Amino acid sequence: MNKTTFAHGQLKSLVERIERLEEEKKTIAGDIKEVYAEAKANGFDTKILRKVISLRKKDAAEREEEESMLDVYLAALGMIPGGSEEAA
16 A cells, blocks of 8 residues: 555545534534524523523633623623713
8 A cells, every 4th residue: 555545545534524524513403403493482582592502601701701891892882881972
């Protein structure tokens, strides 16, 4: 077996693994969609549910920093009390 044959076999193996994983990803995405549909059918707000899922992926410090920056931006736009737009 020479290098070209080995590279060909390795490439084929990699492509097949990626294809298999892509198919699994589609299946999992479909399953997730079904769970969100079930949540919606049970009266849950899926937009908020997605936000909760996103927040749970972050540690407490990261969430606090994000919330703090959000407050700064909202205040600057006058969307919460203490913003610079209100002072104008």
